[in-house]
Structure formats: structure tokens, C-alpha cells
Amino acid sequence: MNRLNTAIKQMPQKPKKYFVDHKSVLHLGGQSLFPSVGKQEQRLDERKVAEEKRIELQGLSLLICAGVYKTGVDTELMIETTKQIQNKKFLEIGCGCGAISIYLAKNNKTGIAVDINELAVENTLKNCQLNNITNLQAQVSNVFENVKGKFDVIFCNPPYNEHDVRDNIDRMFWDPQNSMKEQFFMTVKNHLKKTGSIYFGWADFADLNFEFPISLAKLYGFKLVKTYSRPSSCSSFRFIVFKFKLA
Ligand SMILES: C[S@@+](CC[C@H](N)C(=O)[O-])C[C@H]1O[C@@H](n2cnc3c(N)ncnc32)[C@H](O)[C@@H]1O
Numbered sequence: 001m002n003r004l005n006t007a008i009k010q011m012p013q014k015p016k017k018y019f020v021d022h023k024s025v026l027h028l029g030g031q032s033l034f035p036s037v038g039k040q041e042q043r044l045d046e047r048k049v050a051e052e053k054r055i056e057l058q059g060l061s062l063l064i065c066a067g068v069y070k071t072g073v074d075t076e077l078m079i080e081t082t083k084q085i086q087n088k089k090f091l092e093i094g095c096g097c098g099a100i101s102i103y104l105a106k107n108n109k110t111g112i113a114v115d116i117n118e119l120a121v122e123n124t125l126k127n128c129q130l131n132n133i134t135n136l137q138a139q140v141s142n143v144f145e146n147v148k149g150k151f152d153v154i155f156c157n158p159p160y161n162e163h164d165v166r167d168n169i170d171r172m173f174w175d176p177q178n179s180m181k182e183q184f185f186m187t188v189k190n191h192l193k194k195t196g197s198i199y200f201g202w203a204d205f206a207d208l209n210f211e212f213p214i215s216l217a218k219l220y221g222f223k224l225v226k227t228y229s230r231p232s233s234c235s236s237f238r239f240i241v242f243k244f245k246l247a
Contacts, residue, residue: 036205037163040173048169062099062127067119069096069172074201074239077230078157079103081199081241088152091191093143093184096172098124098136100155105136112151114141116180117168143183150193156184157201160208178212185216189246198222198244204237213242223247 050066057071058079064070078100088108092101095113101124105111113124113136124138141147158181163174175181188198200217204210214224226243 036207037161037174040161044170044173047172057099058103060099060102060127061130062097062102063123063130064097065119065123065126067117067169068123069120071097071099072239073230073232074157074203075099077228077239077241078155078199078201080230081228081243082107082155085153089149090153090155091147091151093141093147093154093156094120094158094180095124095138096120096157098127098138100157101136101138102127102131102133104153104155105133106131108135110135111137112147112149113138114147116140116142116171119169120172143180144187144191147191150191150196152193152196153199154188154192154196155199158184160203160205181213181216185213185220185222189221192246194246196245197225198242200242200244202240202242203232204240206237217242217244218247221247 047070048067052066053064055062055064055071058076062071075096082100082104085104086107090101090104090108090111092104092111092113095101095115097120098113101111101113115121115124118140121138121140128134128136128138139146159171159173159175161174162176162178164176165171165174171180192198198217200213202208202210202213217224222244224242225245228241228243229238231238
């Protein structure tokens with residue numbers, strides 16, 4: 001409530017309109033007032049013109065291209081959770097530069113990595129070559145639209161914030177009407193084997209409803225079986241991975 005009060009105090013004196021929507025995000029004329037969206041806007045502008053960069057992450061050598069999500073503590077936490085997964089068929093929705101899928105590909109049979117942003121898919125293919133990965137297919141897909149088949153494990157580190165986008169690059173952080181996350185839970189059952197598991201990334205930023213993925217998962221017939229978390233390196237919030245199974 002304190003952050004909400006501070007945000008209200010910081011509003012211009014005569015706002016055109018403001019409202020608190022059903023997911024508890026305070027808006028002013030369509031713009032979210034909490035801090036993460038402002039920071040993300042700045043980071044998006046940087047990502048769009050960024051030089052291609054080579055990084056080392058958990059023993060992988062990876063290229064991060066312009067217009068693609070730069071891996072972070074969230075990616076590393078997702079990778080941590082992959083370590084006990086072996087000899088499975090996996091799918092990743094929203095692969096970015098491919099870090100999580102490439103890590104999975106090293107210990108598993110086959111996998112598919114998809115992203116709505118074609119720059120991310122190209123980046124994933126480059127990283128497969130760089131790491132001699134031949135059992136991972138990468139393709140453009142809006143959530144499950146171009147995905148066929150059932151998988152033992154499905155990974156998704158989604159865009160967390162509900163916000164309009166200017167292009168597909170913005171979707172690394174922003175999910176208009178939370179439609180990607182809703183589509184994910186609405187459709188995932190068609191692609192998950194009966195004993196399969198979902199690993200879903202999240203965070204506890206002030207402008208996120210912490211329970212949102214758990215409620216969505218429950219609504220579509222899944223139960224939470226485990227929660228992994230790690231603090232952000234530079235802020236007070238935490239990154240989370242929820243593991244779900246069919247209820
Ligand atoms: C937070 S980034 C995570 C990237 C990568 N998995 C990682 O953890 O480093 C979210 C990714 O989801 C992708 N994405 C957003 N909306 C999507 C959609 N509707 N269908 C598929 N991918 C989507 C974005 O383009 C972005 O690459």
C-alpha cells in the first residue's frame with residue numbers, strides 16, 4: 001500500500017484518467033506508474049541498438065544479438081532448474097537467445113525452442129552452431145501456434161509486465177493484456193505429456209501480482225509442486241521459477 005500511495009502522490013495534479021485494473025496495476029492514461037516499466041523502456045531502447053555481444057553463462061559460450069533479451073539472473077535460475085532433467089523431450093516458449101534450450105539440449109534427447117521475435121530465433125540458431133548443438137529445432141511461433149507434439153517438460157520465462165508493445169522486440173518485457181501468459185496456460189495441456197512438468201519464470205516486482213501465474217495454472221488444471229527463487233543482484237526483488245504438474 002505504501003508504494004501505491006507514493007505512486008498516487010507522484011501523479012500530476014489533474015490526471016486525465018487513472019484506474020486500478022483487475023490485476024492491481026495502477027495506470028495513468030494507459031501507462032503503468034510503477035518503476036519497472038520505466039526501466040524496461042530504457043533497456044528496450046538500448047537492446048534495439050546494442051552491439052552483438054559474446055558472454056559466458058554456466059559453461060556455455062553465447063552470442064546476444066541486437067533486439068534480443070539479454071540473459072539475467074532469471075535466465076540463470078531457469079538454467080539451475082534444468083540440471084536434474086535428463087533424456088527428455090523438451091519445449092521452450094519464448095527462447096530469447098536460446099540459453100535455456102541449449103543447456104537442456106546438452107542433457108536431453110530433443111527439443112524445440114520458439115519465440116515470437118524472429119531475431120531471437122536467428123540468435124538461438126547461431127548459438128546452436130556455436131555450441132555444436134544438433135538436437136534443438138528453433139522456429140518462430142506465437143506461443144504454441146506453430147508447435148506440434150507433446151513434451152516431457154515445457155519451459156517458459158515470459159514477459160512479466162502487462163503493457164502495450166510497439167513491436168515484437170518489446171515483447172521481451174511486455175505482454176499486452178497478459179495474453180501470452182493466458183494463452184500459455186490455456187493451451188499447454190495439449191502439448192504436455194500426462195506426467196510432464198512446466199517450469200514458469202516469474203518475479204516479485206511491485207507492479208506484478210505475485211499470484212497471477214499460480215491462479216492461471218489452477219484455472220487450467222495444474223497444481224504448484226515446487227518454487228525456486230533467487231534474489232536480483234541489484235534490487236530488493238526476487239526471481240522465481242514455479243514448477244507445475246497436472247492436478
Ligand atoms: C523474459 S524473455 C526470456 C528469454 C529467455 N528465455 C531467457 O530466459 O533468457 C521473454 C521471451 O518471450 C518471448 N515472447 C513474448 N511473447 C511471446 C509470444 N506470444 N510467443 C512466443 N514468445 C514470446 C520474447 O520475445 C522473449 O524472447
